[in-house]
Amino acid sequence: MIYSTLAERIRSNKPVVLLTVIDGPNVGATLLASPNLNSLGTLGDSELDRVAARDALGELEAGRTSVRNYGPSGQVTPEDLRDTPTVRVFVESFSPPPQMIIFGAVDFTAALARVAKVLGYYVVVCDAREVFATKRRFPMADEVLVTWPEPVLTARGADLGPRDAVCILTHDPKFDVPAIQGSLATNVGYIGVMGSRKTHAKRLERLTEVGITKSKDLDRLMSPIGLDIGSRTPEETAISICAEIIGKRVGRDVPSLAKSNGPIHR
Amino acid sequence: MIYSTLAERIRSNKPVVLLTVIDGPNVGATLLASPNLNSLGTLGDSELDRVAARDALGELEAGRTSVRNYGPSGQVTPEDLRDTPTVRVFVESFSPPPQMIIFGAVDFTAALARVAKVLGYYVVVCDAREVFATKRRFPMADEVLVTWPEPVLTARGADLGPRDAVCILTHDPKFDVPAIQGSLATNVGYIGVMGSRKTHAKRLERLTEVGITKSKDLDRLMSPIGLDIGSRTPEETAISICAEIIGKRVGRDVPSLAKSNGPIHR
Numbered sequence: 001m002i003y004s005t006l007a008e009r010i011r012s013n014k015p016v017v018l019l020t021v022i023d024g025p026n027v028g029a030t031l032l033a034s035p036n037l038n039s040l041g042t043l044g045d046s047e048l049d050r051v052a053a054r055d056a057l058g059e060l061e062a063g064r065t066s067v068r069n070y071g072p073s074g075q076v077t078p079e080d081l082r083d084t085p086t087v088r089v090f091v092e093s094f095s096p097p098p099q100m101i102i103f104g105a106v107d108f109t110a111a112l113a114r115v116a117k118v119l120g121y122y123v124v125v126c127d128a129r130e131v132f133a134t135k136r137r138f139p140m141a142d143e144v145l146v147t148w149p150e151p152v153l154t155a156r157g158a159d160l161g162p163r164d165a166v167c168i169l170t171h172d173p174k175f176d177v178p179a180i181q182g183s184l185a186t187n188v189g190y191i192g193v194m195g196s197r198k199t200h201a202k203r204l205e206r207l208t209e210v211g212i213t214k215s216k217d218l219d220r221l222m223s224p225i226g227l228d229i230g231s232r233t234p235e236e237t238a239i240s241i242c243a244e245i246i247g248k249r250v251g252r253d254v255p256s257l258a259k260s261n262g263p264i265h266r
Numbered sequence: 267m268i269y270s271t272l273a274e275r276i277r278s279n280k281p282v283v284l285l286t287v288i289d290g291p292n293v294g295a296t297l298l299a300s301p302n303l304n305s306l307g308t309l310g311d312s313e314l315d316r317v318a319a320r321d322a323l324g325e326l327e328a329g330r331t332s333v334r335n336y337g338p339s340g341q342v343t344p345e346d347l348r349d350t351p352t353v354r355v356f357v358e359s360f361s362p363p364p365q366m367i368i369f370g371a372v373d374f375t376a377a378l379a380r381v382a383k384v385l386g387y388y389v390v391v392c393d394a395r396e397v398f399a400t401k402r403r404f405p406m407a408d409e410v411l412v413t414w415p416e417p418v419l420t421a422r423g424a425d426l427g428p429r430d431a432v433c434i435l436t437h438d439p440k441f442d443v444p445a446i447q448g449s450l451a452t453n454v455g456y457i458g459v460m461g462s463r464k465t466h467a468k469r470l471e472r473l474t475e476v477g478i479t480k481s482k483d484l485d486r487l488m489s490p491i492g493l494d495i496g497s498r499t500p501e502e503t504a505i506s507i508c509a510e511i512i513g514k515r516v517g518r519d520v521p522s523l524a525k526s527n528g529p530i531h532r
Contacts, residue, residue: 031354037501057498059499059500061498068373106335109335113382116383118377118380118381118504119502119505120501126283196342227493227509227513228514228518229520230515230517232320232516233328235328236328236384236512239381239385239505241510243493243495243506246505246506247493247495250496251496254493254494255520255521261297
């Protein structure tokens with residue numbers, strides 16, 4: 001039953017995660033978890049099933065396979081790991097990794113790409129300026145494209161969903177207006193746009209000129225990009241962007257710069 | 267004047283950052299910035315001086331040397347980089363990198379160490395269990411120590427300051443109580459302690475038993491660790507911890523789990 005369901009979901013390209021006990025009281029026990037569906041099978045303890053399935057769905061969303069350690073009843077914080085037998089669970093995700101498309105090969109791009117790679121994203125960097133958009137500057141990116149936003153979003157937009165992110169770091173209306181237009185036409189879960197509050201206000205005028213005026217569209221644009229945590233360096237900004245993506249994806253009320261006022265740098 | 271001040275600060279082991287224009291209208295112009303002191307020199311434009319010094323102090327705090335690009339008057343968001351001459355500034359930090367000591371070689375440790383390395387930390391992983399605390403499991407760490415918290419904090423505590431962090435991920439009172447005691451005796455800027463709200467409540471009882479009762483001490487403990495952004499995977503948790511460290515360091519009012527109620531996982 002578990003294996004036929006697993007095969008069926010893989011064949012239909014739907015995400016699914018298989019958990020197998022590889023060390024502990026029930027070696028070989030399996031549990032199959034899928035987003036928004038009940039789990040199948042058991043690892044031998046209902047509380048362990050609940051906790052491990054929750055964690056496994058997180059791993060699945062990141063498109064990652066891993067080994068997790070629990071107490072016999074799903075303790076993730078055992079008071080003393082030395083005195084408690086550990087259940088080791090192999091968590092096998094069947095899911096393409098989420099994508100992050102970064103428009104703009106700027107100072108912030110490399111730091112964002114590095115942090116996104118830690119989070120398991122397939123990272124695409126895109127800029128029309130071929131001296132900046134090079135694999136040598138962005139060795140950590142999965143792809144570096146020298147082109148404009150339209151062809152990228154036309155070719156790949158249909159594949160973008162809630163797990164995916166577009167980050168527009170260009171600061172250039174010739175580049176970021178079409179990037180925003182193209183991203184709004186997709187179901188991508190996160191659209192972040194870098195720039196000061198003043199830049200964003202000017203950008204909104206340009207968006208109005210090209211007919212982007214609906215509040216449901218404008219509400220999707222996270223600009224200024226990232227959380228209001230006082231980031232200064234590109235790396236700190238990358239952390240604030242990724243923290244915003246995580247929080248928004250799970251519906252947390254996070255302190256986005258886009259939802260606040262006042263200076264970004266204090 | 268600039269170089270004698272630079273030499274003086276380096277000799278006295280105080281942090282200082284030297285900015286030099288390497289491309290643009292004033293190649294060779296220099297500016298020297300130090301935390302809490304006025305800058306010396308100029309890059310040729312007072313607004314550029316202000317913005318570049320601010321960014322350079324961020325780089326200095328991360329102990330990093332880099333090249334930054336600005337518009338002629340310090341624009342970080344030039345409307346069109348193609349039509350604006352760029353000022354390239356070489357930012358040379360004279361400062362040891364900040365340290366992060368992670369107690370506990372657990373599932374979350376490798377992810378936290380990876381993100382901390384992106385932020386420029388010198389990362390030390392410490393656990394008394396030699397099968398877990400290995401360089402093979404934590405190749406990204408600068409040091410992996412098989413020992414207890416006391417000797418580490420006794421030997422290194424005096425060097426820990428506001429830029430540094432201690433993250434206690436052990437979940438084991440035999441390990442985390444001495445790690446907390448030792449950390450509270452230092453001036454380290456951040457002390458994060460992993461664990462559920464229930465675990466933290468029990469831990470507070472144990473801390474009381476060993477005489478840690480002052481609210482100014484207990485207020486320094488960030489537990490549960492990290493921001494309330496709904497993190498599930500170790501990598502997402504690492505982002506939430508680092509976002510908390512950044513926000514606390516600059517005094518931002520960030521949504522720490524330690525300052526809220528309610529479930530960590532929803």
